[in-house]
Ligand SMILES: Nc1ncnc2c1ncn2[C@@H]1O[C@H](COP(=O)(O)OP(=O)(O)OP(=O)(O)O)[C@@H](O)[C@H]1O
């Protein structure tokens with residue numbers, strides 16, 4: 001299909017949408033046009049209104065005003081069921097799969113016909129198997145959805161959408177938890193969908209991914225569209241400028257002086273999942289940890305934080321044996337973790353953001369009431385710095401966008417004055433400007449003498465902040481790279497035992 005014909009028909013239209021929550025204008029006249037058979041990127045800072053737009057399109061919420069078009073249908077609101085029947089499917093970051101069911105059962109879920117009998121059910125099973133195959137999974141595998149990797153779960157969600165004959169698939173931050181191998185795989189499937197005439201709306205804070213996969217990109221700011229551009233004619237710098245209204249300079253944040261040894265691990269292991277982990281972390285340094293999903297990075301973090309046990313080796317904190325039996329014990333010893341799954345970091349959604357931020361410190365220091373007031377002011381300053389929207393300690397996380405909740409969760413631990421701070425994917429889900437601020441705070445904490453372990457699969461992030469990087473593979477530290485050795489090639493080789501070219505070829509084969 002030629003470009004021109006593809007664009008003459010719109011698969012999805014949003015015109016002049018307005019949505020307010022009290023005094024907040026989540027959408028302030030937002031527009032979007034998605035052509036049939038196009039991959040359309042949607043970007044914007046945290047709180048720009050992306051998810052609100054998606055929720056309106058999918059029927060989850062009703063706009064105050066504005067018009068929608070899905071295929072030939074036009075109106076101001078479609079119910080979720082109607083939107084689905086019109087061919088719209090939405091894939092959120094939190095999978096809607098049932099972990100204990102198999103692949104085919106998940107695809108068929110909610111669609112099984114109680115009537116219709118044996119033949120019909122068999123046809124349904126066959127068509128389910130067909131879409132599962134189409135996204136590159138094996139329908140005959142005797143696995144349940146819960147055992148799939150995050151990437152495979154997303155592929156299964158796509159299969160589900162295909163089985164419902166979706167003509168437009170919206171993905172709200174689909175690659176947040178995916179490594180490079182998985183991202184390549186997901187992109188291959190998305191391209192296949194586009195070639196079959198399906199439209200994909202792709203929302204992500206990873207601008208290089210958005211540029212790579214999209215035909216066109218719409219940039220939102222403050223509830224409105226700033227511009228829609230051809231991906232070919234755009235680049236990261238111009239997207240950032242449209243998103244935040246200014247250019248962003250990336251600062252070199254390395255070069256610190258290393259202090260005394262703080263945390264030491266000697267041959268630490270957990271079954272076969274973590275093996276033989278030995279290293280020493282010094283005050284004032286930022287050590288990066290990377291590796292594929294499942295290589296043991298997050299598990300190592302949870303062991304350090306007392307959230308999981310270890311059964312081999314020893315740990316020492318300032319020379320004293322360290323064997324935390326719970327996160328509370330770890331916090332009491334000055335060890336903190338910003339978990340990857342920040343939804344489970346249990347923000348008190350109905351308590352002010354400021355209170356959430358001072359909470360961790362209260363646990364470790366038992367603050368008096370007088371100090372609490374000052375702490376609250378500091379929390380407010382940190383919120384302004386990370387550009388939390390709105391930047392008020394009284395604001396409830398429940399009414400914040402996903403990325404802004406993440407910032408509050410990160411601020412909580414940045415504020416906790418830990419001696420050892422472990423951050424699991426601190427850049428995930430937050431916009432590029434906030435990420436820069438988070439990295440600056442990480443750097444300042446190191447300068448003040450904190451020892452930091454930063455887990456990230458973004459090589460650029462590690463290049464920016466880490467003094468050295470551990471690359472994990474199958475539960476072990478497979479390589480330690482000095483700052484100037486951290487290149488995409490070195491990291492990928494150590495993480496997979498193969499070159500990027502081989503990996504990409506393997507995925508495509
Ligand atoms: N239920 C709600 N109550 C009050 N305000 C809300 C609610 N949902 C969203 N908002 C506000 O609407 C604005 C847009 O939020 P939205 O979730 O659409 O942003 P987003 O672009 O998806 O951000 P992110 O990149 O962080 O996911 C934010 O300022 C948010 O605080």
Ligand SMILES: [Mg+2]
Nearest residue numbers: 050051401402
């Ligand atoms: Mg969102």
